[in-house]
Amino acid sequence: MEIKPYEQNSYTPVPSAFTKFRRNCVPWQFIRFIAINIKMTVLILKSHH
């Protein structure tokens, strides 16, 4: 991917190598899997009336 000044993709943040590593790091993602499920469960509980 080439980023050139003044093109649309030159104004956006892009993930660093460490961020990309974390996104596919299985132990870390297992923790995030639990965290996402907790967040979604809380959302569901708040949404039932």
Added chain:
Amino acid sequence: MARVVILGGGVSGHTAATFLAKWLGKKHEVVVVTPNAQWNWIPSNIWVGVGGMSKQEVVFDLAPVYAKGGVVYRQAKALSIHPEGSKEEDKQFVTIEYTGQDKTGESEKITYDYLINATGPKLNFGATEGLGPDVGHTVSVCSAEHASHASDKLDELIAQMKSGEEKRILIGTGHGMCTCQGAAFEYTFNVDHKLREEGVRDKATITYISNEYELGDFGVAGMHIKLGGYVTSGKVFAESLYTERDVNWIKRAHVNKVEKGKVHYELLDGSQNEELFDFSMLIPPFGGVGLKAYDKAGEDITSKIFNPGGFMFVDADYSKGGAPYEDWDADDWPSYCQNQTYKNMYAVGIAFAPPHLISKPMKSPNGTPINPTPPRTGMPSAMMGKAVAQSLKDIILNNATEPTHSAKMSEIGAACVASAGKGIFSGSAVAMTMYPIIPNFKKYKYGRDLDGTFGEIGLAGHWVKHFLHFAFLWKAKLKPFWTLIPE
């Protein structure tokens, strides 16, 4: 005995039908009228569209499931509602036309005590000339059949790329009034993922085209999340992913014509433009299914029951429809999904008429509306179906006189897991929640609760989406403990 007739067997209708049949028992009757023989877990169509799943993995036959659940099943399309009955029939009824069960083409009247309209969308490919897989030049992932066809076309394209050809891929919304940008978003990144797996990503230019004012609007006026020490717009989050995956984007676009290999579109600034493609998946706008309504004398009262788009009026504040965006309020949205003229009628999911958009209305200098319409699919759709089922249970069994359970979109949240590629260890998805769905700027500075609104990209999101695929199919098939799986 009370009879509840449910028009439509998609996410909201199926949820309402299965819970009601369980709660009401054999003393009452729950009838589902749906033209389809199979139920489709639509979110996984994205994976069918890139060959990651077969069509058979995302559908199942409805008849045995409804037989098990005690639901009376009519494979038919609903034609008209008669909420006062007719000169010949005192009781309110619907007319249907069979599409299967060896009665194709036959008509029937079904009387009801309570009616739930859960008819879902009409995929309005006709709104844009040349759009769609049947008579147009683009593919679709809106149904399992469409997705399977899209996968075949993508495979042909990949074969050509493997022989050295360079190709242009265009994915997005096929009209200025589309909703469901999430599906286009997911398909974009699944196609990107597939091309990388096949080793031909360098042969493809992928462009995303959208009617959103900014990427990340998703028809809900965007959202803010806490990210990297900032409260930041979802626009930044979305654009980052497009840049990372080397996907170009065209925003504020109304596609007005599709020719073989060429899309014509108007931008919000009024300019007319063209984009060439070798493979294109564009989402169509949604419409109501075109139900008619008649009073006892046989007079057409469709406009009293449905808005011009074919969506049923419920307990929303429709007086705000023409008001400026700044005057809209979270309370404009319906609580009980109950029609106020005929209170034994309800509409859930796509079928109810929203009081107005969620995103800010925009028009080009030529007068063309270019703005996303409100999404009412997935989780909120199922929650509406269940809330109406709970209310009807209380009305039928416990003599409640008014609905008892609400699913107001300004008081419920939504979880969305947008796949960005399939694979147990190589997959990725954007996991998002927002609370509430309708921004409430009186209550929250950014319109939503930042503790209930988040987004993150990673392998864990893919695991969640894959888990939900199995969980929701398990639930829809009424397998053991299905009621424990939330909406």
